[in-house]
Amino acid sequence: xxxxxxxxLATDPWRGIPTLEDLPEPKxxxxxxxxxxxxxxxxVRLENGEVKRVVEDDFRIRAAxxxxxxxxxxxxxxxxxxxxxxxxxxxxxALTMEPIAQVLDRLVPGVMxxxxxxxxxxxxxNDASFVKKLVSGQDLYVNDAFGSCHRxxxxxxxxxxxxxxxxxxxxxxxxxxxSRLLNDPRRPFVAILGGAKVSDKIGLIKSLLERVDALIIxxxxxxxxxxxxxxxxxxxxxxxxxxxxxxxxxxxSKKIVLPVDFVALEPGGKVGGHGEQxxxxxANFESDIPPGWRGLDIGDRSVELFSQHLDGAAxxxxxxxxxxxxxxxxxxxxxRVGEAVARCSGFTxxxxxxxxxxxxxxxxxxxxxxxxxxxxxxxxxxxxGDLPGLAALRRSMEAS
Ligand code: 3PG
Ligand code: MG
Numbered sequence: 001x002x003x004x005x006x007x008x009l010a011t012d013p014w015r016g017i018p019t020l021e022d023l024p025e026p027k028x029x030x031x032x033x034x035x036x037x038x039x040x041x042x043x044v045r046l047e048n049g050e051v052k053r054v055v056e057d058d059f060r061i062r063a064a065x066x067x068x069x070x071x072x073x074x075x076x077x078x079x080x081x082x083x084x085x086x087x088x089x090x091x092x093x094a095l096t097m098e099p100i101a102q103v104l105d106r107l108v109p110g111v112m113x114x115x116x117x118x119x120x121x122x123x124x125x126n127d128a129s130f131v132k133k134l135v136s137g138q139d140l141y142v143n144d145a146f147g148s149c150h151r152x153x154x155x156x157x158x159x160x161x162x163x164x165x166x167x168x169x170x171x172x173x174x175x176x177x178x179s180r181l182l183n184d185p186r187r188p189f190v191a192i193l194g195g196a197k198v199s200d201k202i203g204l205i206k207s208l209l210e211r212v213d214a215l216i217i218x219x220x221x222x223x224x225x226x227x228x229x230x231x232x233x234x235x236x237x238x239x240x241x242x243x244x245x246x247x248x249x250x251x252x253s254k255k256i257v258l259p260v261d262f263v264a265l266e267p268g269g270k271v272g273g274h275g276e277q278x279x280x281x282x283a284n285f286e287s288d289i290p291p292g293w294r295g296l297d298i299g300d301r302s303v304e305l306f307s308q309h310l311d312g313a314a315x316x317x318x319x320x321x322x323x324x325x326x327x328x329x330x331x332x333x334x335x336r337v338g339e340a341v342a343r344c345s346g347f348t349x350x351x352x353x354x355x356x357x358x359x360x361x362x363x364x365x366x367x368x369x370x371x372x373x374x375x376x377x378x379x380x381x382x383x384x385g386d387l388p389g390l391a392a393l394r395r396s397m398e399a400s
Contacts, residue, residue: 144168149389194219194320273326297323
């Protein structure tokens with residue numbers, strides 16, 4: 001590999017971004033607020049047999065409250081817009097904003113909520129006429145949708161060209177915290193990546209290797225690394241077409257820390273979780289997993305190895321569970337790595353829906369320095385040092 005990664009400059013993504021205080025007097029003005037209310041929904045069956053969708057986790061809704069309250073206190077009329085799920089440009093009753101409107105109305109009455117932006121194909125296409133429709137009748141634009149700022153979609157990048165614009169409080173807090181990791185982080189800086197796929201994280205891994213002192217890999221994507229180093233991985237998830245790239249990464253950098261043991265499920269065993277009962281016996285294997293067995297969590301020795309890195313860390317970023325934590329038999333790795341992050345006396349940042357969900361499940365959230373409301377957005381911010389939604393706000397400041 002000649003050039004393992006683009007040169008990573010010390011960047012401050014917060015530079016040049018207007019805040020609420022930079023807006024023209026909001027009293028009596030109509031404000032379009034882009035929030036990220038893409039929240040998990042749960043289905044409940046009513047007595048009459050009807051299925052109703054309700055908000056399962058209101059973290060992202062509550063996270064937008066300081067901005068909404070600030071605007072209301074300033075005398076503005078607030079219209080909020082967001083996407084929900086991936087309806088692909090067509091109305092879909094299962095993805096209406098109605099369940100969110102109900103929660104919002106309880107938390108902060110007196111604001112309007114538009115229907116799901118992605119019911120219109122113009123949102124994802126960043127169509128100029130859809131942008132015009134969004135800003136029509138509005139006086140100001142506020143972006144508080146950190147979790148969506150990596151999407152160059154109409155509601156994220158369009159309005160700043162037409163309206164005086166600013167970042168909301170949540171976006172401000174997110175960027176300030178990530179700046180601490182991007183801009184001269186305190187060292188050692190340790191990142192932990194988990195989750196299923198390595199293929200969509202190759203660029204991120206290269207970029208992180210330039211910034212961190214140790215990069216810990218867990219979760220299903222660890223098996224592609226184990227396979228690349230010639231270990232037996234049984235029937236574990238693997239991306240065979242990525243073995244060469246992963247070998248190159250391992251040759252290029254000695255900063256990658258891999259698991260040294262795994263918890264696996266016997267051939268024919270079933271995974272549990274989400275109300276399903278699992279079956280089959282479970283065993284621990286050091287480095288090599290026998291044929292037919294599926295690795296579904298990291299083992300105790302791996303937890304100890306990872307904890308050693310985390311105990312001495314001055315900055316930590318964690319995204320992605322270490323195993324299939326929904327099934328209790330494979331939850332120990334994620335729980336114990338979470339505990340090690342919580343114990344760490346350095347500055348700790350955790351992002352991503354699954355990982356934040358795990359923190360909640362193991363009651364660790366309050367012991368984390370900063371819990372991000374963004375998943376993909378936080379990963380892209382760390383990879384590139386900037387996001388399309390931030391660049392759009394900066395242009396608005398330059399224009400005014
Ligand atoms: C998220 O939840 O990651 C954001 O809301 C973005 O959603 P998307 O991945 O469907 O664009
Ligand atoms: Mg996403």
